[in-house]
Amino acid sequence: MAGEILGQLLAACVGTAAFSALFGVPKKYWLDCGICGAVGWGVYLAVMAAYQTPIIGTFAASAVLTMLSRCLAVQRKAPTLLFLVCGIFPLVPGAAIYYTAYNFFMGQEALALQYGMDTIKMAVAIGLGIGAAYSLPGHLFGWKWEIEVWEPEKEGKK
Numbered sequence: 001m002a003g004e005i006l007g008q009l010l011a012a013c014v015g016t017a018a019f020s021a022l023f024g025v026p027k028k029y030w031l032d033c034g035i036c037g038a039v040g041w042g043v044y045l046a047v048m049a050a051y052q053t054p055i056i057g058t059f060a061a062s063a064v065l066t067m068l069s070r071c072l073a074v075q076r077k078a079p080t081l082l083f084l085v086c087g088i089f090p091l092v093p094g095a096a097i098y099y100t101a102y103n104f105f106m107g108q109e110a111l112a113l114q115y116g117m118d119t120i121k122m123a124v125a126i127g128l129g130i131g132a133a134y135s136l137p138g139h140l141f142g143w144k145w146e147i148e149v150w151e152p153e154k155e156g157k158k
Contacts, residue, residue, distance in 0.1 A: 036087030
């Protein structure tokens with residue numbers, strides 16, 4: 001059981017790092033992106049073990065992933081979306097999207113509708129998790145709000 005979970009976390013890390021390379025992320029952030037993907041997938045697995053519902057797992061994982069991305073953005077002096085877009089990669093319901101299209105074209109509309117609804121629920125859970133984490137104040141993640149006021153009379157005195 002523990003070996004299987006570690007294997008999944010390693011696969012999420014490597015897969016996310018590979019996606020970040022394809023996405024055009026600078027090399028110095030590949031490991032950080034991979035860690036984001038592994039943490040997001042780990043939260044998803046932990047919540048799934050407790051609640052057995054993928055919607056809650058996806059919501060929790062995307063919220064934690066967004067908070068981690070905000071922290072890494074401050075520490076690494078990089079955009080938050082750099083870590084968030086790559087880190088969310090393991091949570092995207094790609095198989096459900098595939099099965100929606102497959103069943104639709106095979107004439108199984110009821111099954112396609114079921115997969116389609118599952119896909120929409122997962123996408124909404126990802127969006128709500130990101131929105132919930134972004135609604136937290138920035139100073140919790142290390143952002144400093146320093147306002148620099150330009151005064152023209154001081155510039156001429158130098």
